[in-house]
Amino acid sequence: MAVAAAVDEVPLVTSSPVTRVRDRAARDAVEVRLEGLSRHYGSVVALDRLDLTLEPGQLIALLGPSGCGKTTTLRLLAGLEDADAGRVIVGGRDITRMPANKRDMGMVFQAYSLFPHMTVRQNVAFGLRLRRVGAAERDQRAIEMLELVGLAEHATRYPHQLSGGQQQRVALARALAIEPQVLLLDEPLSALDAKVRAQLRDEIRRIQLEVGITTLFVTHDQEEALAIADRVGVMRDGHLEQLAPPTEVYSRPATSFVAEFVGLTNRLAGEVRDGSVIVRGCTLPLVERDTPDGQVVALVRPEAVTMASDGAPESGPLVGTVIAVTFLGATSRVTVDLGDARILAQFSTADAAALTAGSRVALTIRPDPVLVSASSDPAVSVAGEEA
């Protein structure tokens, strides 16, 4: 409600460039549909009959390992590559065979893509100039866009006089200046350092929400994807494994690949019995209730592993020795050696304060629904990367 109220209030600030940009874009927010899109490079299948729909004004992040097809998807949508099969439909119009320069899409690239021989203002106005917008209006809109990204005072500088983060912000302003139907972001933050990346990530989200433009964001950084997307699409081998809101992707992964790729996951041996899985003495509900009985590997999040309330007994399936405690700020990650496996747990830093390397600890697993993998080899006890 608070958000709705805030949005309602925006029109009062009629001179704001954000308002004008948002109003224009809101009129034009379109649905994007990719239907059965395929792309091969020789014998390599980059994209395999991909179906994806972006609702008007929505930001979808495509996430996946290198070579999963996420950038190919974006380039096919941009028209920078041709699809072998399938259709690209934007605003109900089939643009599959339309050249890139006719598609009306703004794009920000991974590499710095500002034209080095033009000033910041000229860069932002470039697309408008191609659209034969008059000089005065062109300049005004370029400045509006630069105000939007907070760089109006740098209008007369050349790209090499800007930092990487500033260059990407100008690239964003340039992409938005043409009032595109769709905004495409191809790992725009990957060349930046961590702090600038986090700032710019939030800024991109703010601007996307203000402008209300349908956006496809490609990244290999889970944190980025989960932080700013309305929906996250996890890709693997040219197809979508799951497309869902970030919280769902994290807490209810559709496949073991998603579970292992997004966030950290403990792979623990378990046994499915009567619709539940028994992992080291803990009975946990299954995400897929129709899993047949038998030996499995359960995928358990570190935050589902908690300290047992009954202290530290001498032995037990979830009793072990602390190997390392990693301070992460509000939380700490604790690696515990259980003898036959290692397990990662995530505790509040206050709870973890008493733990040091070598101390004994008894753990338990919270009964959240878990995914199981058919693989019977939990050799790698922890999979995935930091979320």
Added chain:
Amino acid sequence: MAAITSVGETPIAAPAGRPRGMQAGRRRRLNTFRYVVFTLFGAFFLIPLLAMLRFSLEGAKLGTWSLSAWRQIASYQGSGIPPLLSSIEITLELAVITCAVMLVLLVPTMIWVQLRVRWLTRTIEVLCLLPLTIPAIVLVVGLGEIYNRIQRFSLSALMLFWIYVILALPYAYRALAAGLGGIDVKTLSEAARSLGASWFTVIVRVIAPNMRQGILNAVLLTFSLVLGEFTIAYLLLYTNLQVELYSISRNTPNAGVLFSTSFAALLFAFALLMILSYAGRGRRRSRG
């Protein structure tokens, strides 16, 4: 105590001082070598130029000075050859046309190859460098038949630009390739395309301005090549500046005008080099 001990250890630092001494001696020797080499090469280039200037200023009597050879550049005409000024004009026109054709031919081709058919890069490079390996006489024999036919239409020496473009290809290609290699052609062109630019706009407004230094270098090399070209024009019976100078040297006792014109041509090429270098540097400064 520790401090005292470390002070007492200073003799150990002596070997560290020796390399510094060795470095200073080595640096002195290197500097001496540099000065000797630069002096020798400077003399090698400058003495003939000074001699040329000296002869161009030789008066009618031995030991006197005169500017008459320089004044004659505009009006000199030897027997049986065109006026000197017209040869200069023709050569300059040829240089301009050759540069223009070379740029129009090579710049879009190289950008296109880089963008769309990268696998052709090596082939294009070999083709462009090929004229380096073909002696001028072979080119003349090969192209002679074509030029014989052209001459039937009484066309001027400007027709030489075709062959000069071929001659300039290796140098221009290398200069342009260096310019092109310094920019991310793919990303810039994709960014421009996504903003609505046609391929023509991408090449003319986005890529070409960013390979400005390469283009300037290619123009300079082509210009210099055309200004100094003699063999092909002479063998194909056209008169350009160098052929004219050769004719003057053979047919006239007044060698002064020969030297003044040659020196003027050199000055012109040098001035051009300076202008183009300055233009490139000025651009970088204005961006910096």
